[in-house]
Amino acid sequence: MLRARCLFRALRSCSSAPCPRHGLSSKLSVRDALGSQNTSGERVKVQGWIRSIRSQKEVLFLHINDGSSLESLQVVADSIFDSRELAFGSSVEVQGQLVKSPSKRQNVELKAEKIEVIGNCDAKAFPIKYKERHPLEFLRQYPHLRCRTNVLGSILRVRSEATAAIHSFFKDRGFVHIHTPVITSNDCEGAGELFQVEPSSKTKISEENFFNVPAFLTVSGQLHLEVMSGAFTQVFTFGPTFRAENSQSRRHLAEFYMVEAEISFVENLQDLMQVMEDLFKATAMSVLSNCPQDVELCHKFIAPGHKDRLEHMLKNNFLIISYTEAIEILKKAAHNFTFTPEWGLDLQTEHEKYLVKHCGNTPVFVTDYPLALKPFYMRDNEDGPQHTVAAVDLLVPVVGELFGGSLREERYHLLEQRLARSGLTEAYQWYLDLRRFGSVPHGGFGMGFERYLQCILGVDNIKDVIPFPRFTHSCVL
Amino acid sequence: MLRARCLFRALRSCSSAPCPRHGLSSKLSVRDALGSQNTSGERVKVQGWIRSIRSQKEVLFLHINDGSSLESLQVVADSIFDSRELAFGSSVEVQGQLVKSPSKRQNVELKAEKIEVIGNCDAKAFPIKYKERHPLEFLRQYPHLRCRTNVLGSILRVRSEATAAIHSFFKDRGFVHIHTPVITSNDCEGAGELFQVEPSSKTKISEENFFNVPAFLTVSGQLHLEVMSGAFTQVFTFGPTFRAENSQSRRHLAEFYMVEAEISFVENLQDLMQVMEDLFKATAMSVLSNCPQDVELCHKFIAPGHKDRLEHMLKNNFLIISYTEAIEILKKAAHNFTFTPEWGLDLQTEHEKYLVKHCGNTPVFVTDYPLALKPFYMRDNEDGPQHTVAAVDLLVPVVGELFGGSLREERYHLLEQRLARSGLTEAYQWYLDLRRFGSVPHGGFGMGFERYLQCILGVDNIKDVIPFPRFTHSCVL
Numbered sequence: 001m002l003r004a005r006c007l008f009r010a011l012r013s014c015s016s017a018p019c020p021r022h023g024l025s026s027k028l029s030v031r032d033a034l035g036s037q038n039t040s041g042e043r044v045k046v047q048g049w050i051r052s053i054r055s056q057k058e059v060l061f062l063h064i065n066d067g068s069s070l071e072s073l074q075v076v077a078d079s080i081f082d083s084r085e086l087a088f089g090s091s092v093e094v095q096g097q098l099v100k101s102p103s104k105r106q107n108v109e110l111k112a113e114k115i116e117v118i119g120n121c122d123a124k125a126f127p128i129k130y131k132e133r134h135p136l137e138f139l140r141q142y143p144h145l146r147c148r149t150n151v152l153g154s155i156l157r158v159r160s161e162a163t164a165a166i167h168s169f170f171k172d173r174g175f176v177h178i179h180t181p182v183i184t185s186n187d188c189e190g191a192g193e194l195f196q197v198e199p200s201s202k203t204k205i206s207e208e209n210f211f212n213v214p215a216f217l218t219v220s221g222q223l224h225l226e227v228m229s230g231a232f233t234q235v236f237t238f239g240p241t242f243r244a245e246n247s248q249s250r251r252h253l254a255e256f257y258m259v260e261a262e263i264s265f266v267e268n269l270q271d272l273m274q275v276m277e278d279l280f281k282a283t284a285m286s287v288l289s290n291c292p293q294d295v296e297l298c299h300k301f302i303a304p305g306h307k308d309r310l311e312h313m314l315k316n317n318f319l320i321i322s323y324t325e326a327i328e329i330l331k332k333a334a335h336n337f338t339f340t341p342e343w344g345l346d347l348q349t350e351h352e353k354y355l356v357k358h359c360g361n362t363p364v365f366v367t368d369y370p371l372a373l374k375p376f377y378m379r380d381n382e383d384g385p386q387h388t389v390a391a392v393d394l395l396v397p398v399v400g401e402l403f404g405g406s407l408r409e410e411r412y413h414l415l416e417q418r419l420a421r422s423g424l425t426e427a428y429q430w431y432l433d434l435r436r437f438g439s440v441p442h443g444g445f446g447m448g449f450e451r452y453l454q455c456i457l458g459v460d461n462i463k464d465v466i467p468f469p470r471f472t473h474s475c476v477l
Numbered sequence: 478m479l480r481a482r483c484l485f486r487a488l489r490s491c492s493s494a495p496c497p498r499h500g501l502s503s504k505l506s507v508r509d510a511l512g513s514q515n516t517s518g519e520r521v522k523v524q525g526w527i528r529s530i531r532s533q534k535e536v537l538f539l540h541i542n543d544g545s546s547l548e549s550l551q552v553v554a555d556s557i558f559d560s561r562e563l564a565f566g567s568s569v570e571v572q573g574q575l576v577k578s579p580s581k582r583q584n585v586e587l588k589a590e591k592i593e594v595i596g597n598c599d600a601k602a603f604p605i606k607y608k609e610r611h612p613l614e615f616l617r618q619y620p621h622l623r624c625r626t627n628v629l630g631s632i633l634r635v636r637s638e639a640t641a642a643i644h645s646f647f648k649d650r651g652f653v654h655i656h657t658p659v660i661t662s663n664d665c666e667g668a669g670e671l672f673q674v675e676p677s678s679k680t681k682i683s684e685e686n687f688f689n690v691p692a693f694l695t696v697s698g699q700l701h702l703e704v705m706s707g708a709f710t711q712v713f714t715f716g717p718t719f720r721a722e723n724s725q726s727r728r729h730l731a732e733f734y735m736v737e738a739e740i741s742f743v744e745n746l747q748d749l750m751q752v753m754e755d756l757f758k759a760t761a762m763s764v765l766s767n768c769p770q771d772v773e774l775c776h777k778f779i780a781p782g783h784k785d786r787l788e789h790m791l792k793n794n795f796l797i798i799s800y801t802e803a804i805e806i807l808k809k810a811a812h813n814f815t816f817t818p819e820w821g822l823d824l825q826t827e828h829e830k831y832l833v834k835h836c837g838n839t840p841v842f843v844t845d846y847p848l849a850l851k852p853f854y855m856r857d858n859e860d861g862p863q864h865t866v867a868a869v870d871l872l873v874p875v876v877g878e879l880f881g882g883s884l885r886e887e888r889y890h891l892l893e894q895r896l897a898r899s900g901l902t903e904a905y906q907w908y909l910d911l912r913r914f915g916s917v918p919h920g921g922f923g924m925g926f927e928r929y930l931q932c933i934l935g936v937d938n939i940k941d942v943i944p945f946p947r948f949t950h951s952c953v954l
Contacts, residue, residue, distance in 0.1 A: 067709030232544030439596035
């Protein structure tokens, strides 16, 4: 009784919203309309934005896009439908019959019976101009409008598809997904490139520190994943990470996404590298098979020649060299480096680029870095005199360093010594605890998600593969 | 040639890590071992932590858990394997034969041929005690260790499963996933409960504002999703959101997760409510079918009686009442409210609880709130004299408000007036732009993910359904 009354009133209440335009036609996305097998005049309704318009004597051709695919749906209408409101960028609803197209350019087209303009587009003020191919740099000025272009539409669909593929990759392999925290009181690892978090001055909270302790934006979920890897043997996280780096480079952002995984009972880098290579390839294959047109657009207009480069990466096994060997290669190189390669020094971007090229533009793992270069948690190889840790980076074409990983120091006493040497023993008591209660050999890695997209699409600037880029001097919207 | 050399060296380099313990036995997760059809003595290797140990005259029984399921694998060993190191919490690797168990408690057990202790557990110092059922409140003191208990293991597996189910729900329906930004320069919506972001004092960056403008942690991805809904007709985001709220309540966190969706060409709340109800039910069904034991554990030990309550929610249609009707119900109620219900005032927690109970503990949508109570972007119903907007909240048992949504004001002139009245015209010029270039009727909603988990599991305190809770005075790890 109650329910009936409630529902009755609800229907009345909802009808205070504008009258639904629903007719008897079934609503279809452009993607579904294009893929429809039923082209014998099925009555449908399609909604979207006008991407092109061409008026002939008796016929009007529109192309309607709704973001469900790169391809637009061709609408064929009697010229009596023509009006000034039917313009590039306007939103419309078209009802009509889905029929086989006589043209070879598309299988299906929509024979319009009714066209309704929903929202006009002020063409003069609209920064995206009809039939122009705007450079990515130009579009960056309009973060609220650039998604309405073909190229950003394609990049964002690929990003969405890659996100889904990464979640599936880990789920299919039995990994447990963990939301590692964004706000953290760990301040040591990033060493000076951290964002601090405090209640805005507008809040009524008087405490100096909302959290009682200084709080920062995370630079990595690794340590928190390690907590979880004491209970779950396979965990992953996929979330935002932050660096207050004063950089305007083509491969750095202040806010970017990382895919991180941690695996228990892993005892050698080989097993970790296998997961990294599988993740790289499985995600790319999934993107290629689910949005071939979007990838093709990028390879055709943004990065000519990149299609072959990607195929080459996917077809071949990734290479593996040690850091020590990498230094040997660089030293022997007939190349003038700005930074002279030397055992014990970090690899610079120019070195990474050289190594990838030297390896035939195939992704290459570099393993076993000097202990002195790496953080306290990486596993000591106990070698010498060139003392290394079980670390691994993956270098790839276009972006250089894409993955970073390591075995973690699971041995209590060795970890204790390393922490003591860095004066971190007290702050990391909880981390030491993980090694007191059923410690296991474990390791993991992180992959920069935007760099991954750059690498598979060939997009040169990282600001073009994230919806709303944040970097020094820029936080628009 | 190069590759061979590289690979050869790599293998050498990897072998500097500790010797792999791999034998010829195939490695199985506990979950896979338990579900194995092959119990005719298949030789396998299982790794995990000891959850229980029972020593009889000639036989030793261990239960091994690796986080892949709530259920542990029973290991049966000759008592010669017994040792003091085989203790609760220790990590072990067991090799042996997978056989049919003679006991009715399990189908499969592992006949041990080799047991190796990987990491000891210091039982005295370990806060989790053998065979004790620790209250959730006690476990909250050990955020780095509590995942090693059955109950947190179950909650985190459910959280992971629900995350995957939500991604699938939207993907299957053609939604595009968008990473809306965490750092934003929009400071208006949250009105005073924002966290501000600045480079830590340790950084070398001298600028007062790293981003040139004051930057905050997002309170919602809605406005950014609306940007996208001008190009994609269905978008969603699932990420962290923040409130600098001075609250220690059972349903508030400073950092929590929101699932938000935005749909273009939606013209009535009914269509939005349908998606919300479908999301609620599809996710719950997926969790129930993929981790029945984990849900059962919660329903049995944390929230007795909640199983029936959840079934009731899933079986019945959610109810719909208008805000005006809700106020009428509250006014007629024979109940002493602390806050007297009055048209034009916000619903308080006590009111929400009463309404849910009044509706038979079924989730209930409350629609069409007073315009004066709601933000500028909600669509004006243009009614009167009681002026409302097309807003909707979903109230549910256990947590109260779970979803909030609305149609958005897509009409340029009405939005312009609302912004002007709030003095926000300049700051939201970009938002007005969205209505100048092919505006469409649209709407969306947000669901608090932790509250959702509370609601389906019956967990009373929100701090127990997130891996690392952040709230006033607390940011541990």
